[in-house]
Amino acid sequence: MKFTKALILIFTVSFITTSCFKDDDDNQISASSINDFVWKGMNTFYLYKNNIPNLANDRFTSNITYVDYLNSHSSPEDLFESLIHQRETVDKYSWIVDDYIALEQLFSGVSTSNGMEFKLFLEPNSSTKVIGIVRLVLANSDAENKGLKRGDVFNAINGTPLTTNNYSRLLASNSYKINLATYNTNNTSETSDDTVASKNESITLNKLQYSENPIYKTKVITVKGENVGYLMYNGFTANYDSQLNAAFANFKANNVKHLILDLRYNPGGAVNSAILLSSMITGQFNGEIFSTEAWNTEFQTFFENQNPELLINRFTNNNKGTALNSLNLQKVYILATDASASASELVINSLDPYINVIHIGDFTTGKYQASTTLYDSDDFGREGANPNHAYAMQPLIFKSLNKVGNTDYDNGLTPDIQIKESYTNLGVLGDENETLLAAALANIEGSIIKLETIKSKSKPFLKSIKDSNSFEPFNNEMHVEKKLPTDLKRRNFNE
The missing domain is CATH 3.90.226.10 (2-enoyl-CoA Hydratase; Chain A, domain 1)
Structure with a gap:
């Protein structure tokens, strides 16, 4: 997995929530603390807040309605996703994770990787069969140590042919065997006579802790x-x-x-x-x-x-x-x-x-x-x-x-x-x-x-389907440390 892959800003900042009602310490109504964190964080920071009615500062008139809203979502992920603006076209890059330790390791340059970057394509003359082609082998990685090369073709994982239905599952494992293949153009510019032939050759790849020199x-x-x-x-x-x-x-x-x-x-x-x-x-x-x-x-x-x-x-x-x-x-x-x-x-x-x-x-x-x-x-x-x-x-x-x-x-x-x-x-x-x-x-x-x-x-x-960067949610990140001044800390915009 690439470790520095969307535009991410990481900075030291202290802001309190911008909700339109005050927390009532005497009110014993219980809500998911994680869901509470999700809503308040999105209400405060989200770029597309104005496009999400449920993030409006005046959305809730009391703690009761707020708690009911939080409890109506089955999980933090469910609530978070409901607050995303046009997931498929505008906001393709906001994410929630349940392990920030691993996230921090990614941002510091430490990740698990087998060192193989690839792109997946439909096999010629098929709408379901998939092949992978290696585009980059990272230095000093498991893939390089085992002789994998840029341009290598594979069409199966652990002996199971890749298809549009199974490639995500098969390539998600920390350890798997790629079954190599040969792509034949038959020396023509047409694709109708192209073939992919399996080779009696495989390479087992393991995702290990890895720090990539960019x-x-x-x-x-x-x-x-x-x-x-x-x-x-x-x-x-x-x-x-x-x-x-x-x-x-x-x-x-x-x-x-x-x-x-x-x-x-x-x-x-x-x-x-x-x-x-x-x-x-x-x-x-x-x-x-x-x-x-x-x-x-x-x-x-x-x-x-x-x-x-x-x-x-x-x-x-x-x-x-x-x-x-x-x-x-x-x-x-x-x-x-x-x-x-x-x-x-x-x-x-x-x-x-x-x-x-x-x-x-x-x-x-x-x-x-x-x-x-x-x-x-x-x-x-x-x-x-x-x-x-x-x-x-x-x-x-x-x-x-x-x-x-x-x-x-x-x-x-x-x-x-x-x-x-x-x-x-x-x-x-x-x-x-x-x-x-x-x-x-x-x-x-x-x-x-x-x-x-x-x-x-x-x-x-x-016809391309997906590349290896796309298998991780944080595949297009950009981060910068940016410490905000004291007068911005702990500010409530509704004061």
């Missing part, structure tokens, strides 16, 4: 006498910001004039890491607006009246006092696909008003909202959390905008050069002949003929 590959390539830096970056992880800065130091030492940033499988991560990366790419915009935030009406009004700067994220020239190795580029080439989300999109969107961003690949995920971790405590913070349960919530609380106000890209960011990866011919990541990297190099070289040839050869034809 700096997957760096390389310097020479094009027409100028050095081109290539960086494949797979997650915005604060623990690796220093290593990221070191990678850019190497680019500077090699007098890199062009940069290809590969975010094709990057689902997101820390907002601050996105700011640092963007500041390393540029450097000439220190202190300028990187992105701004739009919260629910009550928070937005308070911020604008009391401290508008809290709504602004700015470019920087240092990381905790250490100078950034910035390239001062006026153009960047970013490889991004439908697996690029959240912080990846934030980088593309926020750099766009300042420099020429050449987005090569496909439409991105379309994730521009942020969420926060809420605990069942008086101020929704970690300290003092109810010891009787481990529930926590991740509701969306704001959306990000770039300097000129661009946001709400529900259908993803549009590529400048659209080239879809062909999963039957993925190539080697970092190799100059790999399709997306080759397209970027051709563009830098100024070879229109070469670029058109690459585009013509990249014709994916498999």
Whole structure:
């Protein structure tokens, strides 16, 4: 499981609930304390509060009606889901968990993973059979240690053929055996004669505790006498910001004039890491607006009246006092696909008003909202959390905008050069002949003929179903530590 995968904001904050009635210590009516936590947290923070009538401050006239409402829901999950605004189209990323310890481990970079990232497709000429194709094998993982390779095909788990009805269950186990297969195009461009043949070969994969270094590959390539830096970056992880800065130091030492940033499988991560990366790419915009935030009406009004700067994220020239190795580029080439989300999109969107961003690949995920971790405590913070349960919530609380106000890209960011990866011919990541990297190099070289040839050869034809990032609810997260000032703490908007 990827550990930094939607836009998540984690900060230290102390707010009390905004309910329209006061708690009555003399009233002995009992309600689920977890459901009480869910409603009050959503009532206070939820970005789309105004769209949910049951979250209105005047929804309940007494404790009795409030308790009856809470008790009408069978579980915290049931209540939480009933308060989500347009789950399928608008809010696809708010979540509730019953184990915040595991959640905290994810955000700190610790997860369980077998190291195999993949994408699932319908088998040609079938509406039910499913195949998986490995797109990335994480370094020093169980999958790498057992010889799994990018481009490997599998069509069964533990000997059971994958279908549209069973793939979620079969791939959810912590340990399973993938049965390998061969995809045959029969040397034609048609799919009607394509076949998938099972091989008498399998690999058992185990999900183990794993900490991923998001700096997957760096390389310097020479094009027409100028050095081109290539960086494949797979997650915005604060623990690796220093290593990221070191990678850019190497680019500077090699007098890199062009940069290809590969975010094709990057689902997101820390907002601050996105700011640092963007500041390393540029450097000439220190202190300028990187992105701004739009919260629910009550928070937005308070911020604008009391401290508008809290709504602004700015470019920087240092990381905790250490100078950034910035390239001062006026153009960047970013490889991004439908697996690029959240912080990846934030980088593309926020750099766009300042420099020429050449987005090569496909439409991105379309994730521009942020969420926060809420605990069942008086101020929704970690300290003092109810010891009787481990529930926590991740509701969306704001959306990000770039300097000129661009946001709400529900259908993803549009590529400048659209080239879809062909999963039957993925190539080697970092190799100059790999399709997306080759397209970027051709563009830098100024070879229109070469670029058109690459585009013509990249014709994916498999119908995709799902990728490995989608198997976890927190697969598109972006988080940032943001401590609010004292005058915002313990504030009740109804006072």
